[in-house]
Amino acid sequence: MSNLALPPVAGQPRGRYNQRLGPEQEKRMAIERTLSIVKPDATRRNLTGAINDRFERRGLRIIAQKRIQLSPAQAGAFYEVHTGRPFYQSLITFMSSGPIIVQVLEGEDAVTLNREIIGATDPAKATAGTIRSDFAESIEANSVHGSDSSENAAQEIAFFFSAIEICP
Ligand code: GDP
Numbered sequence: 001m002s003n004l005a006l007p008p009v010a011g012q013p014r015g016r017y018n019q020r021l022g023p024e025q026e027k028r029m030a031i032e033r034t035l036s037i038v039k040p041d042a043t044r045r046n047l048t049g050a051i052n053d054r055f056e057r058r059g060l061r062i063i064a065q066k067r068i069q070l071s072p073a074q075a076g077a078f079y080e081v082h083t084g085r086p087f088y089q090s091l092i093t094f095m096s097s098g099p100i101i102v103q104v105l106e107g108e109d110a111v112t113l114n115r116e117i118i119g120a121t122d123p124a125k126a127t128a129g130t131i132r133s134d135f136a137e138s139i140e141a142n143s144v145h146g147s148d149s150s151e152n153a154a155q156e157i158a159f160f161f162s163a164i165e166i167c168p
Contacts, residue, residue, distance in 0.1 A: 031107065033105065033153060034110045035105075035157050042135060055105055060107040064165050069096070069099050071096060075092045077159075078159060087140060104161060104166055115146050117131060131144050
């Protein structure tokens with residue numbers, strides 16, 4: 001019998017994320033999922049691997065991923081919350097202009113960690129070393145999307161993925 005088949009031991013931390021955590025830390029850390037998108041400006045410049053590397057180096061696991069091209073109507077639906085903003089039409093045109101990679105990232109505090117890795121919306125204001133600081137072309141063509149709350153993450157993941165496509 002391999003170790004994988006052994007049942008978990010009561011009271012013992014298990015799983016790769018919890019291996020070195022005590023019970024108090026475990027309570028504070030939550031394994032979360034977030035939706036990430038590699039945007040058309042980044043797929044055009046062949047940056048998918050470089051961006052994925054940033055996530056994996058910081059401990060986020062890519063548990064679902066697919067390359068698609070949104071229609072303007074689909075992009076409009078995804079960004080419905082921005083209806084009426086001055087950049088809404090331009091954002092729809094940009095997000096449907098080429099292939100995107102939609103992905104589910106999983107890890108400890110994944111929503112907050114991912115936002116930290118990607119940096120501020122405007123690359124001019126993003127911290128050095130973040131994805132947007134290093135790769136974004138403009139405030140609109142800013143290379144990546146990341147959910148901004150766990151509630152939005154759940155909705156955005158459901159927008160793109162069915163349960164069978166997510167493989168932790
Ligand atoms: P995010 O959560 O950091 O992606 O930022 P928002 O939810 O505020 O905006 C969604 C997306 O709209 C951003 O990632 C940009 O692609 C785009 N966007 C935001 N603000 C502006 C803006 O002032 N001008 C333009 N052209 N695009 C913007």
